[in-house]
Amino acid sequence: MAKLYHFPLSPFCRKVRLCLAEKRIECELVEERYWEQDTDFLRRNPGAKVPVLRLDGKTMAESGAIIEYLEEVYPDPPLLPxxxxxxxxxxxxxxxxxDKFHHEVTSKLLYERVNKKVMGLGYPDSKNVKAGAQKIKYHLDYMAWLLDQRRWLAGDTMSIADFAAAAHLSALDYISDVDWNRHAVVKDWYAKIKSRPAFRSILADQIPGFPQPAHYSDLDF
Amino acid sequence: MAKLYHFPLSPFCRKVRLCLAEKRIECELVEERYWEQDTDFLRRNPGAKVPVLRLDGKTMAESGAIIEYLEEVYPDPPLLPxxxxxxxxxxxxxxxxxDKFHHEVTSKLLYERVNKKVMGLGYPDSKNVKAGAQKIKYHLDYMAWLLDQRRWLAGDTMSIADFAAAAHLSALDYISDVDWNRHAVVKDWYAKIKSRPAFRSILADQIPGFPQPAHYSDLDF
Structure with a gap:
């Protein structure tokens, strides 16, 4: 069976988990404390990052390259138009x-509030948290503008764009950092993707020290 | 004719310029001071980054997505195996x-030494410069390890991996931050890619305030 070395709230891991699940590739999840740079893990990926996927006898890193590979070798269902x-x-x-959302929002909210504590790097920097909370509004507005014209983010079919966005937003939703009331069209989009079977494992994630808020796994949030 | 909005030392722009030139897609270069966030430019790319490519009546951003598009629509010569x-x-x-090289090296050396000055953001942070100068050694060692087993970085054919690497290294070479004597095999690889016709426009770049060093455009460096 395939094996994914991951960290539950990592948006890059979540994106790969969603793609694997949509393509019905069964996969064992192995939690990896990648920041501890364990030698075995570094041997699997000298880049020292998650996700790392064992599949078809290969060990793969870099979420974008992994997903293009999955799309070429397991084309059904297609996740690119x-x-x-x-x-x-x-x-x-x-x-x-x-890239942009990760830099402006995820790293400023999730990494400050959760990763720093889990990795023992101290307290959140309130300047960063404030900047991230400000920027996410602009990104939600951009999503609403796209979704006013399209069924899914990149067009009329669900694609890796939706999985990338949902991966970041679901991780931020775990710490209640997404204002779903800002745009009905964005909330509807998230409700649609959240109710897919591929999302179940993500809604079951639990991070020690960070209890799951009630709305997080609620399909009627 | 196609039009590329770019900044000469940007590795992401250089990667796209190399791919366009290899595919013999003629392209006018328009220098863009993207950090000034001019309204016209923001209309072309709300992401406010270069490169931005006008081609086939479309305006495109994100170097990775642009290159996959070029590969699909202009498959000859192929830049993916x-x-x-x-x-x-x-x-x-x-x-x-x-991602990794950019974060650990390019942003620590090129952005500190050149971009900060050009954008009026002050002096280089010597801690960053030192960290970048240290990390580039490890990346050159990794390239040497790959090139000991392969003709090109990703295998026996030249690919986007070589263009991405050459884009970053050529920009750093403009400020003499690459020790080509560290590994003969890496120097040979760079000599091979540097002598391609697609590289000519990159070797002709001039940045006001940063005179081109003699070895930079020398094919026999």
Whole structure:
């Protein structure tokens, strides 16, 4: 069986977990305290990051490269649209969330509030938390603008753009940092993706020291 | 004709310039002071980053998504290998340079020494410069280890992994921050890629306030 070395709230791991589940690739989850740089783990990935996926006798790292591989080798169901224009848009938005949103929001809220405590790096920097709380509004507005014109973020089909966005937002939702009342269209989009069977394992995550809030796994949040 | 909004020393722009040139897509270069967040530019890319490419009547951002688009619509010559395993490896290494190398080296050396001055953000932070100078050794060692077993970084064919690596290293070479004598095999690889016609425009770059060092454009460096 496939094996994914992961950290439960990592948005990059969540994105890969969602793609594996949508493609019905069964996978054992192994929690990895990657920041401790254990030698065995470094041998699997000299990049010292999660996710690391064992699949088809290979050990793979880098979530974007993993997902392109899954899409090529396990094309059913497709998680990239059909035309090059639509595929470009899905990849652009996945990169938007994994790069810009990650830098401006996830690293400022989730990493300050949770990762620092888990890794023993001290208290959240309130300047960062404030900046992240401010920036997430702008990103939710951008999502609403996209979803006013489209069924899913990158167009009329669900794609890696939706999984990248949902991976970041679900991790932030675990610490109640998403204002779902800001845009009905964004809340509807999240309700739709949250109710997919592929989301179940993510809604079951528990982080010691950070109890799951009630709305987090509620499909009627 | 295509138009690329870029900043000369940006490794992400250089990677796209190399791919466009290898595919013989003629392209006008427009220098963009993206950090000034000009309204016209923000309309082209709300992400406020370069590169931004005008091609086929579309405006595109995010270098990784642009390159996958070019590969799908202009497949000749291919810049990704043929099998899914090899394609995974090329994408993994491109992400290695654009993420890990960028974070540990490019942002610590190039951004401290050049971007800060150009953007009027003050003097380099010597702690960062020292950390970057230390880390680049480890990355050059990793490249040497790969190139001891392969003709190109990701395997036996030239790929986006080589362009991503050459984009970062060429920008650092402009400020003489690469020790080419550390590994003969890495120097040979760079000499090979540097002598390609696609590299000419990059070797002609000039940054006001930062004169090009003699070895930079020398094919026999």
């Amino acid at each position: 059909r035309t090059p224009d639509e595929r470009y848009e899905a990849r652009r938005l996945a990169a938007w969330f994994d | 043929r099998t899914p395993d090899e394609r995974y490896e090329a994408r993994r290494l491109a992400a290695w340079f654009d």
